Amino acid sequence: MDELLTQWQRPIQAFICEKCDWVYLAETSNTAVACPHCYQAKLTVLEADDIPKVYPPELVAEFILPVENVRKQLDQFAASITLAPTDLKTDNLMTRLRQMYVPIWLVDSSVRSIWQAEMGYNYKVVSHQEQYTGNQWQTFEQTETKVRWEQRLGKLNRRYHNITAPALEEHTILAKKMGSFDLKGDAVKKYQPQYIEKILVRVPNRDTVDAWSDAQPRFQENAIQECQKAGAGDHIRQFQWSPDFTDQNWTQLLLPLYSTCYYDDDHVARPILLNGRTGQIDGIKRASMRRAKKITRNLALLAGLFFIIALALFFYRPGFAILLGMLTIALGIGAITPIAIVSQFNRRQKNDIPFDPR
Numbered sequence: 001m002d003e004l005l006t007q008w009q010r011p012i013q014a015f016i017c018e019k020c021d022w023v024y025l026a027e028t029s030n031t032a033v034a035c036p037h038c039y040q041a042k043l044t045v046l047e048a049d050d051i052p053k054v055y056p057p058e059l060v061a062e063f064i065l066p067v068e069n070v071r072k073q074l075d076q077f078a079a080s081i082t083l084a085p086t087d088l089k090t091d092n093l094m095t096r097l098r099q100m101y102v103p104i105w106l107v108d109s110s111v112r113s114i115w116q117a118e119m120g121y122n123y124k125v126v127s128h129q130e131q132y133t134g135n136q137w138q139t140f141e142q143t144e145t146k147v148r149w150e151q152r153l154g155k156l157n158r159r160y161h162n163i164t165a166p167a168l169e170e171h172t173i174l175a176k177k178m179g180s181f182d183l184k185g186d187a188v189k190k191y192q193p194q195y196i197e198k199i200l201v202r203v204p205n206r207d208t209v210d211a212w213s214d215a216q217p218r219f220q221e222n223a224i225q226e227c228q229k230a231g232a233g234d235h236i237r238q239f240q241w242s243p244d245f246t247d248q249n250w251t252q253l254l255l256p257l258y259s260t261c262y263y264d265d266d267h268v269a270r271p272i273l274l275n276g277r278t279g280q281i282d283g284i285k286r287a288s289m290r291r292a293k294k295i296t297r298n299l300a301l302l303a304g305l306f307f308i309i310a311l312a313l314f315f316y317r318p319g320f321a322i323l324l325g326m327l328t329i330a331l332g333i334g335a336i337t338p339i340a341i342v343s344q345f346n347r348r349q350k351n352d353i354p355f356d357p358r
């Protein structure tokens with residue numbers, strides 16, 4: 001616990017959602033809240049022995065999406081469901097809106113290596129072409145860029161900082177659903193304890209050994225760029241090195257997500273998540289069978305009423321009665337449409353939990 005306090009500079013504890021297994025860090029005052037990822041269970045405190053090794057935060061991408069944009073996104077989400085459950089109203093979603101952070105690994109490492117590569121240098125070749133332009137020959141000058149390749153060999157001894165690597169098993173699907181977090185320029189800030197006030201922080205579930213295999217190619221990319229710069233080359237190819245990595249230091253970059261939910265017909269909470277910077281939205285969509293059945297019942301009642309009127313009028317106004325009879329049949333067929341639409345819509349929605357790779 002003391003380690004957490006030292007790292008995060010706030011009195012925080014670890015919590016787990018027994019339903020989706022997401023582990024969070026949060027202040028003790030945040031207990032007994034529903035899991036902001038799946039909304040299927042309340043968070044429970046993790047015993048000290050069960051807490052995974054937690055690494056300190058270093059950088060935070062702040063929430064920058066204005067509230068009115070959050071509202072607009074939720075409006076569109078609600079409008080995208082035909083016959084949405086009655087609880088799916090933007091006001092409800094806004095009342096339940098919460099914030100959380102999801103992590104990405106940041107790793108620093110010293111690298112020593114001998115490297116070799118082919119460095120490419122641009123040079124210009126001027127050629128002259130003779131062309132006959134109708135009544136005389138003319139000379140045209142043409143400039144072409146070519147590349148001269150030279151072998152280069154060197155020594156690299158550097159320390160690289162904040163190379164990123166996925167910290168969650170769900171990283172790929174999360175990145176697909178939430179999109180880029182737009183981390184260019186001064187978008188990320190140095191961690192301050194107030195950033196996590198009343199905000200849950202997801203704990204990495206991908207260990208640093210696994211993540212290291214994703215980080216290594218990024219170190220190589222950096223090394224290639226540096227070698228090219230040092231050799232003043234316009235191009236580089238066939239880069240080879242045998243790096244020796246030492247003094248690795250792992251920290252976290254926190255990415256902002258908004259989370260909210262609505263309740264379906266069976267009062268099951270359905271989560272909706274938004275990228276806290278761009279507003280990209282993803283959520284479980286469920287249409288309301290209850291509303292569909294109500295419409296069907298009303299249409300069927302109307303059809304029944306028309307049928308009775310048609311029968312009563314048959315001997316007095318047969319033409320009108322037949323017309324009414326046809327309308328009754330059309331209404332009868334139309335009555336089942338809402339149920340068909342809703343059941344087909346709900347069948348198409350596969351996952352019950354966001355970012356569930358199944």
Ligand SMILES: [Zn+2]
Binds near residue numbers: 017019022037038040
């Ligand atoms: Zn959960």
